[in-house]
Amino acid sequence: MSSTIRYIDEFRRKGPARAMLRRIEDVAPRECVSIMEICGTHTHSISKYGIRGAVPTGIRLLSGPGCPVCVTAQADINRIVEFSRRNPSVVIATFGDMLRVPGTFSSLEKERAEGADIRVVYSPLDALEMARRDPAKEVVFYSVGFETTAPTVAATVIKARREGIRNFSVLSLHKLTPPAMKALLDSGDVNIDGFICPGHVTTVIGAGAYGFIAKDYGAPCVVAGFEPLDALYGLYMLLLQLRDGRAEIEIEYTRVVTWEGNKRAQEVMYEVFERADSRWRGLGEIACSGLRIRGEFSHFDAEKRFDMGYVDCDDDQAGCSCGEVIKGLVAPSECTLFATACTPETPMGPCMVSSEGTCAAYYRYERI
Amino acid sequence: MGEAGRILLAHGAGGRLSHRLIELFVDAFDNPILQQLNDQAVLDPPGSRIAFTTDSYVVDPIFFPGGDIGRLSVCGTVNDLAVGGAEPLYMSASFIIEEGLPLDELERIVHSMAREAASCGVKIVTGDTKVVERGKGDKLFINTAGVGRVRDGMELSPSRIRPGDVVILSGTVGDHGMAVLTKRKGLEIDIPVESDCAPLHTLVAAMIDASRGGIRAMRDPTRGGLATILNELCESSGCGMLIEEERIPVRSEVRGGCELLGLDPLYLANEGKLVAVVDRDCATAVLEAARKNHLGRDAALIGEVLEGPPGRLLLETSVGNRRILEKLSGEQLPRIC
Numbered sequence: 001m002s003s004t005i006r007y008i009d010e011f012r013r014k015g016p017a018r019a020m021l022r023r024i025e026d027v028a029p030r031e032c033v034s035i036m037e038i039c040g041t042h043t044h045s046i047s048k049y050g051i052r053g054a055v056p057t058g059i060r061l062l063s064g065p066g067c068p069v070c071v072t073a074q075a076d077i078n079r080i081v082e083f084s085r086r087n088p089s090v091v092i093a094t095f096g097d098m099l100r101v102p103g104t105f106s107s108l109e110k111e112r113a114e115g116a117d118i119r120v121v122y123s124p125l126d127a128l129e130m131a132r133r134d135p136a137k138e139v140v141f142y143s144v145g146f147e148t149t150a151p152t153v154a155a156t157v158i159k160a161r162r163e164g165i166r167n168f169s170v171l172s173l174h175k176l177t178p179p180a181m182k183a184l185l186d187s188g189d190v191n192i193d194g195f196i197c198p199g200h201v202t203t204v205i206g207a208g209a210y211g212f213i214a215k216d217y218g219a220p221c222v223v224a225g226f227e228p229l230d231a232l233y234g235l236y237m238l239l240l241q242l243r244d245g246r247a248e249i250e251i252e253y254t255r256v257v258t259w260e261g262n263k264r265a266q267e268v269m270y271e272v273f274e275r276a277d278s279r280w281r282g283l284g285e286i287a288c289s290g291l292r293i294r295g296e297f298s299h300f301d302a303e304k305r306f307d308m309g310y311v312d313c314d315d316d317q318a319g320c321s322c323g324e325v326i327k328g329l330v331a332p333s334e335c336t337l338f339a340t341a342c343t344p345e346t347p348m349g350p351c352m353v354s355s356e357g358t359c360a361a362y363y364r365y366e367r368i
Numbered sequence: 369m370g371e372a373g374r375i376l377l378a379h380g381a382g383g384r385l386s387h388r389l390i391e392l393f394v395d396a397f398d399n400p401i402l403q404q405l406n407d408q409a410v411l412d413p414p415g416s417r418i419a420f421t422t423d424s425y426v427v428d429p430i431f432f433p434g435g436d437i438g439r440l441s442v443c444g445t446v447n448d449l450a451v452g453g454a455e456p457l458y459m460s461a462s463f464i465i466e467e468g469l470p471l472d473e474l475e476r477i478v479h480s481m482a483r484e485a486a487s488c489g490v491k492i493v494t495g496d497t498k499v500v501e502r503g504k505g506d507k508l509f510i511n512t513a514g515v516g517r518v519r520d521g522m523e524l525s526p527s528r529i530r531p532g533d534v535v536i537l538s539g540t541v542g543d544h545g546m547a548v549l550t551k552r553k554g555l556e557i558d559i560p561v562e563s564d565c566a567p568l569h570t571l572v573a574a575m576i577d578a579s580r581g582g583i584r585a586m587r588d589p590t591r592g593g594l595a596t597i598l599n600e601l602c603e604s605s606g607c608g609m610l611i612e613e614e615r616i617p618v619r620s621e622v623r624g625g626c627e628l629l630g631l632d633p634l635y636l637a638n639e640g641k642l643v644a645v646v647d648r649d650c651a652t653a654v655l656e657a658a659r660k661n662h663l664g665r666d667a668a669l670i671g672e673v674l675e676g677p678p679g680r681l682l683l684e685t686s687v688g689n690r691r692i693l694e695k696l697s698g699e700q701l702p703r704i705c
Contacts, residue, residue, distance in 0.1 A: 012686040014614060021687075050689025228687045344697040355630070365691045368682070 020232040027239045028056040039198030040067035040356020041226045047361035049228040062328035065180045068144045069097045069354035073279040074315045077103040084116040093127035094142035096120045097354045124156040131168035140302045141170045147204045150174045151265035154272035157300045171302040177201050178209050179289035185217050190328050194238040197223040199253045206261025207251050214247040225253035281315045282323030322349035332362040375469040380499030396482040397492040409493035414517040419454035422513040428703040433547045434562030438477035442484040443567045445514035450569040451586040453524045454516030462496040466505035488567045528584040529605035533673040534651045536644045539666040541594050542622040545636030559625040566640030571661045578657030582650030588642050592696040593635040599695040603679045611671030612684045635696045637704045
């Protein structure tokens with residue numbers, strides 16, 4: 001455990017953090033700049049360590065579409081809820097946060113109370129184990145996540161095929177980060193001067209994946225880690241680029257991130273999945289921004305195995321601003337439901353449900 | 369193991385097998401009041417105000433590093449009395465047992481309770497046993513009540529908390545929660561941490577003696593952890609509170625485990641820690657007294673009471689900025705105690 005501590009405490013010390021804040025003040029531009037992070041763990045870290053309040057007021061820290069639960073379109077939430085209602089004998093295994101996301105008429109949590117067989121797992125391997133133990137039951141793994149999660153799910157599908165487990169399938173709602181960044185920039189809805197890129201996603205895809213953002217859009221990018229000193233130093237590197245008029249891809253999180261990423265994880269991911277158009281909450285349909293299961297693994301594709309249905313619908317419930325929050329257009333505290341009708345106990349949208357959601361982070365840490 | 373080595377429904381039916389169970393309890397808890405085997409324990413009044421508490425224990429698993437459900441039930445009851453400034457005297461213990469529980473596990477738990485009660489000087493004077501069908505319980509649930517003698521003139525209450533008071537924590541947080549978590553089915557992880565499960569009455573007595581009446585309120589931060597208990601103290605006192613993250617002792621193993629599992633040690637359960645809000649003038653004396661007791665050797669002054677924001681708890685982060693520290697929302701971990 002001593003090695004763990006070296007990687008935690010050394011990145012959380014007050015002295016170096018204060019020193020870094022002073023350097024940020026020194027290079028902060030006079031005019032306002034908007035910096036967006038696109039990872040729920042960054043969102044959480046910035047709120048938890050009070051970084052938003054500690055940096056100069058001209059620096060706006062925005063949270064983008066970085067929470068996998070939050071970016072799942074309402075129509076996709078609705079169809080799994082509907083599916084669970086129609087198929088009480090099918091086991092639906094998923095991550096805990098997905099249970100509480102309110103669909104238009106119900107949630108998985110409510111359907112479970114009504115008798116649907118919905119189980120929380122920590123890993124897709126747990127879902128596969130359920131299928132192995134009970135061959136008479138169909139087990140559907142309801143799978144969300146970015147490039148960090150997808151390789152594990154792909155490895156699970158490969159394992160299921162190798163071991164001949166036939167009663168296991170995956171509903172893939174996986175999404176890819178760079179296409180969403182592109183869509184956000186193309187929309188022109190929100191002004192972004194630079195990106196703090198996601199540390200863990202980039203360990204898989206490699207920092208090179210953001211090259212087009214610097215080249216085509218002139219926006220600097222820094223891949224940062226999640227400890228307070230990582231976030232502060234990443235921000236400092238971005239401000240230096242802005243001061244010097246540079247738009248480059250830089251890596252702050254050098255202890256795990258490389259330019260190429262994890263080749264083996266990419267191979268596994270693309271052995272099972274292929275890119276497909278995908279619908280995002282708030283951002284709508286984005287070309288080649290999702291992962292669907294390849295034809296040769298169709299036996300493990302829940303969409304092929306079952307009639308999953310799909311009814312298009314609006315993303316946000318009456319008054320909920322999650323779609324706007326995800327794009328960084330609206331701060332949670334600007335939503336009329338925030339901390340009144342919408343709380344972690346009574347969430348009106350996914351951003352208040354998920355531990356990585358922007359509204360949850362603001363609710364938990366930023367209501368002074 | 370044959371069926372004879374397991375709890376059967378007949379153990380709860382009131383007949384011969386039930387009697388065998390009663391013998392187990394009476395022999396282990398060994399005191400003249402229980403030995404009378406009446407439907408009630410008749411107690412002499414202790415000559416002062418009494419403190420009275422009840423709790424139920426449903427921890428899963430029933431054996432965990434550093435303790436078991438039986439020891440936990442005694443410590444938990446003793447601590448609920450102790451943090452009210454009461455000396456623990458008597459306990460009840462009711463067992464709800466699931467059919468099929470190995471008898472030797474029940475025996476180990478009962479003897480563990482007996483040892484802990486004896487070392488605390490508390491007598492288990494009345495009890496009950498019920499057996500439920502397999503699948504209708506989970507191995508063993510224990511309900512207790514406890515009676516203690518309140519020290520003369522002792523008045524511990526959040527309503528006595530004033531701005532300027534300081535907050536003392538008796539040691540590292542999160543040990544119990546992490547210890548239970550490491551043994552939870554499906555999550556078995558190899559983190560060398562033991563539950564802090566321990567009776568706090570001698571530590572409390574030492575702190576009260578040193579305080580000369582300066583302790584305002586005490587709590588043991590069990591379910592919901594330190595953050596939740598401090599929020600409750602803020603809410604009931606109407607004061608604000610500021611604590612410093614860097615001053616809160618956390619074992620490196622617990623911190624590492626929390627990082628791995630995405631948990632926050634400030635919300636993990638403790639079973640052998642207390643928080644005291646103390647008049648600033650006697651803080652040094654109370655802290656020194658706590659540190660002389662082995663259960664308070666890591667005691668630390670972690671923060672202070674403020675005028676406001678009323679009812680809110682603030683945390684100074686390691687970055688040096690202030691943020692709110694909320695109560696536990698939802699369930700971080702079910703069946704922790």
